[in-house]
Amino acid sequence: MKRHEIQYHEYLRTQDLPAHEEVLINHAKEALKGSYSPYSKFQVGAAAQLSNGIIVTGFNIENAAYPVCLCAEQTTISAIRTQYPDTQIEAMAISVKSAHHHVDRPATPCGKCRQLLSEQERLNQKKIRLILQGETGPVWVFDSVNDLLPFSFTGEFL
Ligand code: THU
Numbered sequence: 001m002k003r004h005e006i007q008y009h010e011y012l013r014t015q016d017l018p019a020h021e022e023v024l025i026n027h028a029k030e031a032l033k034g035s036y037s038p039y040s041k042f043q044v045g046a047a048a049q050l051s052n053g054i055i056v057t058g059f060n061i062e063n064a065a066y067p068v069c070l071c072a073e074q075t076t077i078s079a080i081r082t083q084y085p086d087t088q089i090e091a092m093a094i095s096v097k098s099a100h101h102h103v104d105r106p107a108t109p110c111g112k113c114r115q116l117l118s119e120q121e122r123l124n125q126k127k128i129r130l131i132l133q134g135e136t137g138p139v140w141v142f143d144s145v146n147d148l149l150p151f152s153f154t155g156e157f158l
Contacts, residue, residue, distance in 0.1 A: 004150055009141040017139060021131050024049050024093040025139060028131075031057035032097055035072070038062065041099035044072035044107070048080055051088040056080045073113035077120055089120060091129035098135075106132035106140045114149040121145045122154065 014022050024047050032045025037060055044060040058076030062069045072094065080089060096107040109117065109130070121128045127144040142148055 006142075006147045006150070008143075008147065011139040011141070014133065014139055017131070017141075020049065021091065021093070021129075021139075021141065024055065024091060025095060025131050025133055027055050027057055028093040028095040028133075031059050032072070032095055033059075035059040036061045039064070039066065039069075043097045044094065045096075046072040046076040046092055046094045048076055048092045049090040050080065050084055051090055052084065054084065054087075056083070071110060071113050073109055073117060077116060081120075088124050088126050089128050090126075091131060092117070093131040093133075095133050096135070102136070103134035104137040105134050106138065107134060108132060108140075108148060111149075114145065115152065117145040118149045118152045119154070 011017050014025055027047035028045040031047055032043040035043035035045065037043050039062050045057065047055055047057045049055055056076060056079050058072050058079055060070060060072045061075060094109065096103050117128060121144065130142040130145060131139060133139045146152060
């Protein structure tokens with residue numbers, strides 16, 4: 001039997017994070033206010049720290065044709081890759097808020113976004129840290145996207 005293990009950090013309060021990560025999660029919380037999510041009423045905001053010092057944000061954009069919905073991670077990656085194509089991504093913070101209930105734990109990225117982020121990490125040639133928090137509650141920090149998507153599918157299989 002083989003075993004796969006991951007490690008991640010848990011901070012009980014945002015104030016306990018390293019200062020630049022606290023800044024990033026606060027940008028994600030600000031970004032989710034722009035979310036267009038009239039169907040799920042679930043707002044997601046993302047903020048990415050680039051190696052050139054710039055922070056790029058994004059949010060989920062829904063559509064009456066549900067499968068057309070864009071996740072916050074997706075709009076953020078699109079913005080980064082179109083505006084700063086050759087810049088490395090250091091970290092991405094993601095925060096969520098629901099109109100239906102209070103989200104007091106981190107929401108982890110959906111499978112599609114893990115796959116999207118995983119390929120970006122490979123292109124990046126540097127691990128992308130993920131910093132996740134609900135509306136309140138603990139903050140989880142993963143040192144690499146692939147901690148959340150082990151055994152990922154990559155272009156090497158093609
Ligand atoms: N959503 C994201 O933005 N990111 C994820 O990783 C999971 C889900 C959005 C999509 C949809 O607008 C809403 O959250 C509910 O699924």
